[in-house]
Amino acid sequence: MTNAAVGPAQGQPEFIQIVGMHKWYGEFHVLRDINLTVTRGERIVICGPSGSGKSTLIRCINRLEEHQKGQIVVDGIELTGNLKNIDAVRREVGMVFQSFNLFPHLTVLENCTLAPIWVRKMPKKDAEAVAMRFLERVRIPEQANKYPGQLSGGQQQRVAIARALCMNPKVMLFDEPTSALDPEMVKEVLDVMVSLAGEGMTMLCVTHEMGFARQVADRVIFMDRGEIVEQNVPELFFSNPQSERTKLFLSQILH
Amino acid sequence: MTSLSSPGPDLRTGAADLLPPRSQRGVVGWMRENLFSNWLNTAITLLLAYFLVRWISGFVDWAFVNAIWSVPGNNTTACREARGIGACWALINEKHRFILFGTYTYEEQWRPLIACALFIALYVVSAMKRFWNKWLMAIWAVGLVAIGVLMWGGVFGLTHVSQERWGGLPITLILSTFGIVGAFPLAILLALGRRSTGMPAIKALCVVFIELIRGVPLISILFMASVMFPLFLPDGLNIDKLLRAQVAIILFAAAYLAEVIRGGLQAIPKGQGEAADALGLSYWNKTLFIILPQALRIVIPPMVNTFIGMFKDTSLVLIIGIYDILNAAKTSIIEPAWQGFGVEAYIAVATLYFFFCFAMSKYSQKLEVDLNRGMRR
Numbered sequence: 001m002t003n004a005a006v007g008p009a010q011g012q013p014e015f016i017q018i019v020g021m022h023k024w025y026g027e028f029h030v031l032r033d034i035n036l037t038v039t040r041g042e043r044i045v046i047c048g049p050s051g052s053g054k055s056t057l058i059r060c061i062n063r064l065e066e067h068q069k070g071q072i073v074v075d076g077i078e079l080t081g082n083l084k085n086i087d088a089v090r091r092e093v094g095m096v097f098q099s100f101n102l103f104p105h106l107t108v109l110e111n112c113t114l115a116p117i118w119v120r121k122m123p124k125k126d127a128e129a130v131a132m133r134f135l136e137r138v139r140i141p142e143q144a145n146k147y148p149g150q151l152s153g154g155q156q157q158r159v160a161i162a163r164a165l166c167m168n169p170k171v172m173l174f175d176e177p178t179s180a181l182d183p184e185m186v187k188e189v190l191d192v193m194v195s196l197a198g199e200g201m202t203m204l205c206v207t208h209e210m211g212f213a214r215q216v217a218d219r220v221i222f223m224d225r226g227e228i229v230e231q232n233v234p235e236l237f238f239s240n241p242q243s244e245r246t247k248l249f250l251s252q253i254l255h
Numbered sequence: 256m257t258s259l260s261s262p263g264p265d266l267r268t269g270a271a272d273l274l275p276p277r278s279q280r281g282v283v284g285w286m287r288e289n290l291f292s293n294w295l296n297t298a299i300t301l302l303l304a305y306f307l308v309r310w311i312s313g314f315v316d317w318a319f320v321n322a323i324w325s326v327p328g329n330n331t332t333a334c335r336e337a338r339g340i341g342a343c344w345a346l347i348n349e350k351h352r353f354i355l356f357g358t359y360t361y362e363e364q365w366r367p368l369i370a371c372a373l374f375i376a377l378y379v380v381s382a383m384k385r386f387w388n389k390w391l392m393a394i395w396a397v398g399l400v401a402i403g404v405l406m407w408g409g410v411f412g413l414t415h416v417s418q419e420r421w422g423g424l425p426i427t428l429i430l431s432t433f434g435i436v437g438a439f440p441l442a443i444l445l446a447l448g449r450r451s452t453g454m455p456a457i458k459a460l461c462v463v464f465i466e467l468i469r470g471v472p473l474i475s476i477l478f479m480a481s482v483m484f485p486l487f488l489p490d491g492l493n494i495d496k497l498l499r500a501q502v503a504i505i506l507f508a509a510a511y512l513a514e515v516i517r518g519g520l521q522a523i524p525k526g527q528g529e530a531a532d533a534l535g536l537s538y539w540n541k542t543l544f545i546i547l548p549q550a551l552r553i554v555i556p557p558m559v560n561t562f563i564g565m566f567k568d569t570s571l572v573l574i575i576g577i578y579d580i581l582n583a584a585k586t587s588i589i590e591p592a593w594q595g596f597g598v599e600a601y602i603a604v605a606t607l608y609f610f611f612c613f614a615m616s617k618y619s620q621k622l623e624v625d626l627n628r629g630m631r632r
Contacts, residue, residue, distance in 0.1 A: 064529050090535035101530035105548050114544060115534035167534060 015040045015171060015202055016061060021070030023056060030056050031067070032226045038171070043203045045213040045234075048223035049249060054206045057223070058173045061204070062093040075170060091119060094164030098176040100156045102148035108135070108159050109144040112166045120167065127166070134162040138192050154185030158192055165196075172196065174205040210254060214238065222246045318342050325349075329592045338595070346596045347603050350587040354603065357422015357578040363414065366405040367425040373402050374428045382618055384625070402429075418497055422578030424607070426497070430504055430569040430579065435562055437505035442512035447542065449513065450520055461513070468510035473571055476503045481575035500572045508565045515557045519550030552626050559619035563612045580604055 016038040023031040030053045038044060046054045059065040060072060063079050063086045072079045074089045103111050112131035116122040122130070135141045138158035140151075148156050157177055164172060174193065178186045190212050197203055197216040207213070213220050213234055220237040222230045222245075230237070230246045238254075241247045274280065290300045321341025323334050325348050334343035347354070355371075356364045377398045380386050386394070406425060409415035448454075448461035468476070480503040481496060488494065523546055531541035551558070573582035584600040587593065 062533055064532060087535055087537070090533060093533070095530075095533035097526060097530065097533075099524075099526055101524075101526035103527065103530070103545055103549075105552070106544075115536055118537075118540045118544070119535040163534070 013040055014038070015042075015075060016204075017071070017073045018061075019071045019073075021060065021067050021072060023053075023060065023065065023067045023069075030226050031060070034070070034228060036221070036228065038202065038204065040170075041200050041202055043197050043201075043216050043218045044205070044221060045217040045219075046204065046206045046221045046223060047208060047210070047213070047249070047253075048229075052223040053226040054223045055175050058095075058175060058204050058206055061171075061173060062090050062095055064095075091167065092170045093173060094167055094169030094171070095173045096157070096160050096164055096175065096177045098179050100148070100153070100160045100180070102156055102160055102163070104148050107145050107147055108140070108151070111148065111159060112163045115163075116166050131162070131166050134165045135159070137165075137195075138162045139188075152185060153181045154188045157181065157185075157189045161189075161192055161196070171202040171204065174203065174207065176206050176208070178207065178209060208253060210238070222249065224249070316341075329590075331592050331596075334596065342602075343596050343599050346588070346593055346599050350593070350600075351603075353423075353587050354580065354584045354600065355423045356425065357583045358420045359422060359425075360414070360416050360420065363408070363416060366408070366413070366416075367421070367423070370402045370405045370425050371428060373398050373405075374425075374432060377432075378614075418495060421497070423583045424580045426572070426577060426579040427566075427569055427581075429497075430501060430572065431566045433501055434504045434508055434565055434569065437501075438508035438512055438565070441505065441509040442516055443547065445509060445513035446516040446520055449517055465510045465513055468506055469514070473503070473507050473568055474574060476507055477571060477575050479503070496575065497577060500575060500577055504565065504569060504572075507568075508561065511564075512558065512561050515554050515561055516550065518557070519552075519554035520546065522553050523549050552623075555619055555623050555626075559615055563615055566611060566615070567608060580607065 014037050016036070018034050018036040021031060021034040022029070034057060036057075046057065048054050056065055060067050060079075061074060067079075075092050077085050077088050079085060079089060102108075103114070106114065109128060109131055112134065113124065113127040116127040116130060117124055120127075132141055132144065135144055138161055140155055140158055140162075143151055143155060143159070148159065151159065161172075161177075177193070178189050181189060186209070190209060193203075193205070193212065194216055203216075205212070205217075217234050219231055220234050221228055222237070222241075222243075224245045230241065230243050232242075237246075238250065241250055275284075289296075291297045317340065321337060322344050323337055323341055324344050326333055326345040329349070331343070331345070334345055337343065352361070352364055356367045359367050377395060380394060381391060404410060404413070406421060407415065407418070445461045445465060448457045449465065451458050477500060480499040484499055485494075527545055527549065528541060531545045536545070570579055570581040572579050573585070578586065581604055584604045585597075588596055588600050
């Protein structure tokens, strides 16, 4: 159950390091003593009942949420109030949201090129070429000039993935990427994520898709009431859960 | 028809293509439904129609049929005889140059005329989507300089016309154009400032400014600008009265507009800002490219509301002795010969105001449709 047993492969550089991290919303203790190390290329699935703090945890990694105690280091940069550090981390960390959060007033292509042009200072032509390449990878290049509102949910989420990839991030955070989708659209998004995992992208996914966890995760983390309760490689996590809380959770979602 | 393999036309004209019964279609159907559906509705309809026809025909008689369009010299006897029966448009005929251009040197009044035409041309150009590029700023700069040169003179062989002599429509257009151009960016900054979480001092400043300015009538701000403000200035330094009124109008409009824009900012889902943050966009990039374009689109109707209100509010400058078009119209009937023909003067000015306000309103509706076209599902 410790990191050493199932944790990062030997010799791999640590990419994200979270040490003794706590977070409160007012008086409410949402994250309690989180310790987590992610190496380059690792694929982690975080699961747990709603309100367990899993979304809050990954939102701390790109400082959409502020932690109050402990340390978060991403790619050698510590996240503090320092805006420079925050910007530097956000340039390296891509994020996909449950509700897509595409920019409705911009076309799909503009959604994808905005950040590369203004943050990476990429010439517009190059940014568009990159964007088209990633839109092809998520298999919707033909929608490039449409507005998000004209696309289905699954298509919108694939655009959101392409938009994040256009920044050439070193790690991708997925915050329940399939929860807001109609059932028939879940697969097209998961397929994209599986292929991304196959290419060696470092990924942290908050998801209830246990099939996805079995297929691609190097490690499954179970959270409950703001704590990391248990983590293990998927085979052992599903076949031999250690804690009672994990067993209860798994019995509820695996019918 | 007999063959099963070829579907007859009856299959294509299914139930969906049927029209509603004839009695419920078209103008007759609409009237039957809405105006004559029962005896009470029919009675109300007929009664209102009677009053409407009487009132309209009365107005047409007064404004056109019995109207007096011109009088010889300043002899308004004919007008006085027709009081209450026919309008005295001779007043407009006689005084339109004073109403439009105030006391501006008579022989030079072609200059404010061109200035007004330039203003309207600038509005029209700015309203056209194909001019929405970096040249628009340049067009405005050139246009405003040209207007300034025309109004002031003193160069290119134009005689100098001191600003105290300006009046009429150019004043109204100057005050409202610069009012909107000045208030809009200020309002955006105030709205952003009021919503900022990281800078409590700036936030407090914005809140105090907005609440203070909104808490007092425009008239009192104009009085302050014209009477009290000069008292604080050192002797000899005198900022022009029109400029002081202009600043007062900008500040006043900005406070209202800021709250309108803040409403738009609040309507943007939190996820939009988070997505921009997650992509590493800076605060100003996020605000400029993601938040404001969406927020301003939402508040086009209340923004235009504020603009129209402000356009008409410029007429309040009459209380500090500036001759905008309304004040000029009021002054045009001071002369004994023309006293008592206020209705005609005010109708003429009201028509002009309506023309501008209605154009703004219509344009904003078109703009809303245009901007939302792509975003619609």
